[in-house]
Amino acid sequence: MAEPETRWLTADEQQAWRAFLTATHSLFAAIDGQLQRATGVPHGYYEILVRLSEAPGLALRMSQLAEASTSSKSRLSHAVARLEERGWVERLDCPTDRRGQVAQLTPAGFAALEAAAPAHVEQVRRIMFDQLSPEQVAQLRAISEAILAGGAPAASAGAVADCLAESAECAGDLAEGPDEECPGQDPANLAG
Amino acid sequence: MAEPETRWLTADEQQAWRAFLTATHSLFAAIDGQLQRATGVPHGYYEILVRLSEAPGLALRMSQLAEASTSSKSRLSHAVARLEERGWVERLDCPTDRRGQVAQLTPAGFAALEAAAPAHVEQVRRIMFDQLSPEQVAQLRAISEAILAGGAPAASAGAVADCLAESAECAGDLAEGPDEECPGQDPANLAG
DNA sequence: TGATATTGGTTGAGTACTCAACTGAAGAAC
């Protein structure tokens, strides 16, 4: 019944871990700070707006939005409440399930997102991509996916795709968003 | 006077960015959750204890501890106050600068750290290192250092080393910590 | 049909973090 011997980190692992901690900490501080100053909302809220902007009808069921933005239901509920106060998001009853709520991006929210995106993307690029070679970008992606695959409890890419598809069914009826000029047309540029 | 054209992310960059966001989010949630359940304090507090445990005399000036744990002065002040309530850290007046405070790890704090370390390190290993090849670990470290070097406003490794050295001068007089059996003896294993 | 479990989402309390304002000591300028 001996305790399994702790597998301590090697010196290399330790240095990698600390570099990772420091880098991510300062990276997120920089990303969040810029968004907070520019828009008054934190990065997590921006992510919500982006996910909505990419959804059919600019709308998603709460639980699916939660998954898509890697957020707990509680956190999302609080966040959407704040965004609703700002007039950037609206809550609507889901017609197919009376328990459900659908969050929809308003025109004002859409405009705010459009206004904030260039500076945010520029910041992401400055802080991260300008510092990395294309090979490193590919490596980082592979590393991230390996970590995600390794049981860390979060939405897989597949699950996210699924819920976007599912939500169309429910959100389709409601949508009347500003569909033209939608940045969602090129869904790969808002940098979540 | 034309706006510089926004350098939008390419599809590859976008995918890397989102994978990175999702992976770090779930990784930190897992790390923090485990520590919170096991010790009742968040990962940031654990980092503070680790830095103290590695410092000469188990003590550091507040500002240097702040740099070493990539924390703002305000955040550190709040955190140390909480740790002091728990009896894990003590605040002492700095003998060479009457403005200064020195935070010192108490025996109870040391014991708490010692008790928490194995499970924490195991968690870091499970979530991260078990998922990555040695090459990927090296890559991640290089990537992290590149991001850090690229102007993200945070303490460089050199600055941290400096402040550990400086603090010895001030903390030396006070120290009477549990120096034997100190995990700081092998400073590469507590996984910050 | 009616009892139970599950799902979708909200709420409130507690905690941590950020920002700006502040105190008091140390250095610098003169």
Next chain:
DNA sequence: GTTCTTCAGTTGAGTACTCAACCAATATCA
């Protein structure tokens, strides 16, 4: 010395997140 500036650290207000408790609607199943 006396003033001015900077530095070290704390404080309080405001905000976001977590957890657990909760309500209401839907499935499940006898």
